[in-house]
Amino acid sequence: MRVLLTTVLFSLGFFSQQVFAIDPGLHWKTIESENLFVHYAEGHKAYAEHAMAITEAAHKRLTEELEWTPREKTHVILSDETDGPNGYATPIFFNRTVLFVAPPSSINTLEDFDNWLSTLIFHEYTHIVHLDKSAGSPEYLRGIFGRFLFLFPNIFQPSWVTEGLATHKETYPERGIGRGQSTLYASMMREEVANGIQPVTHVNLPVSTWPAGTTRYLYGVYFMEFIAENYGEEKLQQWVDEYSNNLLPFFINTNANKVFGKNLTPLWKDYEAWLKRRFEPQIAAIEARGLSASTQISEDAYRTDAVRAIQTDEGEEVYYVRNSGDERASLMHINAAGESEALLTLNGGSDMDLHARSGILLTQSEYCNNYTVYRDIYLYRPEQDSLDRLTECGRYIHVSWFPDGGQIAAVHHDYGKISLHLLDEKAELIKDLWQGEDGEIIGQIDVSPDGRKIVASMWRRDGGWNLELFDIAAGKWTKITTGSNITAYPQFVENGDILFSYEDGLAYAAETDAA
Known part of the structure; x- marks a missing residue:
């Protein structure tokens, strides 16, 4: 008791x-x-x-x-x-x-x-x-005792079941909506298949191994699709109904056996076989095309964000945000000789931009008061090993230096609305360049080498994620890409071309002429 x-x-x-x-x-x-x-x-x-x-x-x-x-x-x-x-x-x-x-x-x-x-x-x-949802004894007893914790059977399902069902319900493959049909989720599951599918005993737990918090969504939504494809949506609903009648929690195997004729252990084996039939041909096709040669330059990064390179007198140097999963995120530096060091700890993932003279701009989440956590702009000067907070409750998500290092372009958020701001080198507002309406979202940005334009990953309700170019003097956007493929992470190179990523069933890196 x-x-x-x-x-x-x-x-x-x-x-x-x-x-x-x-x-x-x-x-x-x-x-x-x-x-x-x-x-x-x-x-x-x-x-x-x-x-x-x-x-x-x-x-x-x-x-x-x-x-x-x-x-x-x-x-x-x-x-x-x-x-x-x-x-x-x-x-x-x-x-x-x-x-x-x-x-x-x-x-x-x-x-x-x-x-x-x-x-x-x-x-x-x-x-x-x-x-x-409840049924049988739990529903009857809730009428007597009210909303008592143990009279909500579905709370005690593994999180991959609850999150998998919710992600399944958010997904519309024919409309390109939801994580259940996303290119990123497909690429993540291909990696799982290639490296060995995790056993259900592991997925049942709050895991820290890759892909950590995404595990329950990833394995859960594909499991729901597996059930729907092989047994029908009605059996998936029957499984929910049966679990809702559990007076004692955690009887997931009993319910599965009653609905599917087998408990989760053999059912998970069938799921593994289904995943392999679906993704192994994709893996083989990708390998047959030939993989682009690349060199790994970072280690033990559970998640790597905001990679930036800069040319110095010693050669090309790289900065990035490492989130190892074992400790706080860190700003990392790889020098021209390939030697890596952690410069400072950060509050999770960050956006970043470099300037040889002005320093490294970072955005990261910080408490604004006891109830709000907003993203602020920070300036790190490597030569002084100092980190200065430039804004307080600024709500800036993405930043980019102008070529002279005297101004900053920044993406601002306020109650679901996105705007583009021009700031000085101290992150004080000079001008509101553009104010988005409902159905307009700016993602990552980069200022052109001549300082006249800003490239952005832009979401619009009528076109999804595309690259657009903002003319600062004219205050107008021009589309660079169109279509339903998700484009992101644009970055200018010295000649004015733009590097970016896009999705077309697979994820690609590409380059385009900004003109």
Whole structure:
């Protein structure tokens, strides 16, 4: 009994931490619909109404597909307390989802969407309906004891099941939406197949091995596709129904055996075989084309971000952000002789740009107050080994030096809206160059060698992610690429051409003439 009580108190404490993640200093407003309460900060009613319309559509579709309608209205909280795209949902105490309004602005597995808010809402509302769902004894006892933690059976499923189902529901392959059809996810699973598929006993756990936090989404969504393809969507739904009737948690093998005729161990073997049939021909085709020769210059980088090279008197030197997974992220330097050293620790992933005289610009997340974590601009001077914070609560996501090192182009975020700013060398605002509307997102940027233009990875509702060139004097954008292929990470070279990446079933590096 003491162990059970301790577990309950720990669980309630864990879940209740998120209740207080919302800034109480804001003037909060609420609008109500048939199935929802939508809470928003004063001044953003139009955004809240838009979110409500999408969530009501999600409610209609998902309650039909998952065959469950929550008895009480769901609380939807629109949060602008971070510059990173994310959200979470929980049924504890009451059905609640917090949606962070910042859109994705880089290739981080979240880039496949035609409306970011819609994709986010459908994913999180799947959690609401799925985790709230109960049947049999749990449903009966909830009528007596209320929303007691252990009367929500689906909370106790492995995270790859809950996240896999939500990612499955967000995905529309025919429209190029969702992680279940993304080029990046396919490339990640090809690597898993090539290096050995992880056993279900490992995927069940919170893993630190690659791909770490993405593991539950990656393996989960492909498992749902495997089930749907081989057994049908109706069997997937039956599996959800059976687990929702568990009075005692963790009976995942019993439920699988009842629905599929086998428990998860042989089912996972079938899943492995399915993955190999799907991805091994792709691996063979890629190898048959011939792999481009390259030289590995970094080590033990769990995730490498913001790679930049600069020519010095000693030769070419490289800076990058290393996130090893074992310790805090670091700014790394590789000198012309190939020797590597860590210069300083960082707060996770960062954007970066170099200037030979002015130093290294970094953007990283930092506390603005007790409730908000925003991205700020920092300046690192290698010769002085000093890191200076240039902005306080600045909300700058991407930065690029002008050629003279006296000005900075920066991408700014505020409540889901993206703008392009011109800053001085101290990151003080000179001019607002461009203000985006709904359906316009700027990703990575780079200033041209002549300082007259800025290239950006730009998302527009009618075209997805493409490269565009911003003429600073004219204040206008010109498209460089068009189409549905995701283009990103543009960078000028000395002759004015642009290097970038793009996706066309596979990921490629390319070069184009900016003219």
